[in-house]
Structures are given as structure tokens and as C-alpha cells.
Amino acid sequence: MPKKIRELKSILLKAGFTYRPGKGSHTVWSHPRLEYSLTLSGKDSSDADRYQEKDVRNALQELANLNQGDNL
Numbered sequence: 001m002p003k004k005i006r007e008l009k010s011i012l013l014k015a016g017f018t019y020r021p022g023k024g025s026h027t028v029w030s031h032p033r034l035e036y037s038l039t040l041s042g043k044d045s046s047d048a049d050r051y052q053e054k055d056v057r058n059a060l061q062e063l064a065n066l067n068q069g070d071n072l
Contacts, residue, residue, distance in 0.1 A: 006044035008056050015060055033066055034059060 009027070012019070017029045022039065030037040038055050042048065 002047040002050070003053055004044065005040060005042045005046050005048050005052075008040060008048050008052060009044070011056060011060070012038070015063060017059075031059070031063065033063060 009019070012029050015031070017031045017038075019027045019029045022028050022041075024041075025043055026039055026041045028037050028039050038059055040048075040052055042052075
């Protein structure tokens with residue numbers, strides 16, 4: 001079952017991402033340690049698309065790798 005957009009937003013906030021509103025239902029998420037930003041579209045109660053879940057998962061994995069590299 002797909003996650004809701006609000007769940008993805010909550011995960012990103014807990015991971016230290018900040019957001020700015022985009023046009024319409026879009027929000028742009030960025031993290032100071034990443035060189036790129038994520039764009040989530042959809043209302044909070046909408047189901048997230050697979051690619052949105054994958055983008056969030058990949059960004060969190062990259063952050064984990066960066067943090068792990070700092071601990072060496």
C-alpha cells in the first residue's frame with residue numbers, strides 16, 4: 001500500500017529537510033548536505049507515487065552514507 005504524501009513530508013522533516021512552497025500542490029525539499037532538491041506534488045491526503053517514495057528513499061540513503069563517511 002502506498003504511503004500518503006503527508007507521511008513522506010513527515011519523514012523528510014524528521015531527517016532535517018526544509019521545504020518551500022512551489023506552485024499549486026508542489027513543495028520543494030532541500031537538505032544542506034545534499035546538492036539537489038526533491039519536489040513532492042499532491043495533496044497531503046493523496047497516495048504518493050512510486051517514484052516519489054523512491055526519490056525520498058534514495059535521498060535518505062545518500063544522507064546515511066554521508067553521515068557514515070563522517071563517522072570513519
